[in-house]
Amino acid sequence: MTLQKDTTQKPSSSQWTMWMSMITMALAFVIWSMVSPIAPQIQKLYHLALFDKSLLVAIPVLLGSLLRIPLGMLADRFGGRRVYTLLMLFILIPLAGMATAKSLPLLLFWEVLLGAAGASFAVGIAHVSVWFPPEKQGLALGITAFGNIGTAIAGFIIPSLYLHVGFSNTFFIMMIPAVIGAALIAFFTKDPVRKVETNSVHTPIVHARESFWSNPQLWLLSFYYFITFGGFVAFGNYLPTLLQQQFHLSPVSSGMRAAGFVVLATVLRPIGGYLADRIAAQRLLQVTFLFLVIGSFVFAFGLHQFTLLTVAALLIAVMLGIGNGTVFKLVPHYFPSQTGKATGIVGAIGGIGGFFPPLVMGAIMQASGSFAGGLYLLGITCFIALLIALFTKKRQKGDHYVRTGSTSA
Structure with a gap:
């Protein structure tokens, strides 16, 4: 029961x-x-x-x-x-x-x-x-x-x-x-009224006896969100500095472009959740990280070409938004009875992820005179996440555990 x-x-x-x-x-x-x-x-x-x-x-x-x-x-x-x-x-x-x-x-x-x-x-x-x-x-x-x-x-x-x-x-x-x-x-x-059911339609994916903290999905989702939401926060905060230093834009102009990045990524978030309802979420994460790898390297190559950098930034904004929506499709799916707790942990790690990239970018810029190293590092991190998503996909045979859009009886 x-x-x-x-x-x-x-x-x-x-x-x-x-x-x-x-x-x-x-x-x-x-x-x-x-x-x-x-x-x-x-x-x-x-x-x-x-x-x-x-x-x-x-x-x-x-x-x-x-x-x-x-x-x-x-x-x-x-x-x-x-x-x-x-x-x-x-x-x-x-x-x-x-x-x-x-x-x-x-x-x-x-x-x-x-x-x-x-x-x-x-x-x-x-x-x-x-x-x-x-x-x-x-x-x-x-x-x-x-x-x-x-x-x-x-x-x-x-x-x-x-x-x-x-x-x-x-x-x-x-x-x-x-x-x-x-x-x-x-x-x-309102808060929904609780009731006791003897035969629940929505069987929790994580077995009730498994420890919440030792469940690997908690840390995988946290790592994914560290990249997607951390990247969202980092680009939103650091893009004005980068644009002012690289292209000598005014604070107002660079700030407006950073705000546009934030708006685009935010608008794409519910679309990412919508797609995750209909496509296997793990597969969607693989596509997200693949394009983030591409976007990161194109951004690095385009540091002296404003048009190429703009295209890369838009691609990254789109994929970060979709990635954020996809990750939080999976949180209540894996933790249906502890959604708030899991959301708090995944969200906290994602928020912290927004601080490390600006610090790293600043340190690399100071040491090398270029932002490229920081962007390459982002691309490598996304590539690692892609490999992990591919590996876990193989472990979850046939997408049974992540294709939630077709679980109706």
Whole structure:
């Protein structure tokens, strides 16, 4: 006898939960990403050193990634609606703290807490996944994760908001979307009613007696997401620097191109989930990593040819978006009863993956005078992931464990 969540309630409940979670995630990601676009202005306001500015940008992203683990577990245990609502209300505290901080230590303290907004990803995925059967989770979770677009939105609106209302009022104003998000989750979403079934249609792929932490799929998906989401974050953050140094673009021009990269990758994420519902997900990952290898090497060769570099960047954005959607199609598939916990871990490792590439790229650029070595390293890493995906495909005979789009009886 297994405990399952009742997903036979009226379809509108699942749709409302999906769309409201996506909107709330977008609002949370705007808040999570709001420091980076105005970091130079904050540096001047607080007379910060260059390292202090880097720390200011890194703290919310890193902490938001790590907090995905415990908050994902809480969503599994207490329900996504309750945890999501409380998370959005909690964000009000660091927003008020940032608005009134008068020193760097206080600013950094409140920024640590502001990083909690990034954990909305794990809570949102856990909240939505329980409403959809495996053959529909790819598209549903891809739509939910479209809330990542908040990162790009922050780049567009936060600098203008800062320019018009100043530092403190910018953070006070951003309390409004936090309240809106809490209200959307509290009043327009539900947690499905649990019921006991003696013969579940959706048999968990991972045997109940197998240890969660020793399950290799957890670490394989984490590695894949380290590349796909880590690459998404890294390119979004580092592309302006690369374009300014290589082609002497203005900060505004390079920033707009980086925002375009983020938007394209985000739009392709639900499409990746949709495709994973209909094509064997492991096969889709193989195609993703193959084209990422090609895109990385073409990008490296095109460092002095703007058109070739643009084509490579667009290819990489498309494949990273599809890869992100595919990975999170597989998370609830392999961990149906621990989706929040697994999402937290995979999401945290993916978020951390966004920090290593910029550091590596900067170190290689300083040592060699070229960004090419970092891009070659990305291509080699994607090639390793391709080999792993091919190997695991052979181990999973006939795609039985990963072709979830055709599992209906």
